[in-house]
Amino acid sequence: PPIIVGQPRPPISPEAVRVYRVPPRHFERIAIIDSPAGTSWIFPDRPSMELGISRLREQAAALGANGILLERVYDVSAGGLAIGGGGFGYSGHSFYGGAGNIGGPLINHRVRAAAIYVR
Secondary structure (H helix, E strand, O other): OOEEOOOOOOOOOHHHOEEEOOOOOOEEEEEEEEEEEEEEOOOOOHHHHHHHHHHHHHHHHHOOOOEEEEEEEEEEEOOOOEOOOOOOHHHOOOOOOOOOOOOOOOEEEEEEEEEEEEO
16 A cells, blocks of 8 residues: 655546656655566566556556656566565666576566656
């Protein structure tokens, strides 16, 4: 479930939610949201990444947020141990994180974002 950190607004259409990788100039945080982005060996797996983002947009729209600010991609192994990760925005990392160990555990990629209201 989302972690509410600001003032939710009336719901909007998920299509109206823009995706930001770099923070826009004027915005308010409404909530921290998190979505699975598929299970794979290597990131990115485009269809699952898109699915993860579409789920984030749905969650944000339900809170009346008109944007989502992608904050990080992280990996959770089947055993629940966090390994590796990725970054968005300033760090210059591409969408990549993983064990790098073919034949190792399956990795569940997750995407964390802030549901934001851009003024």
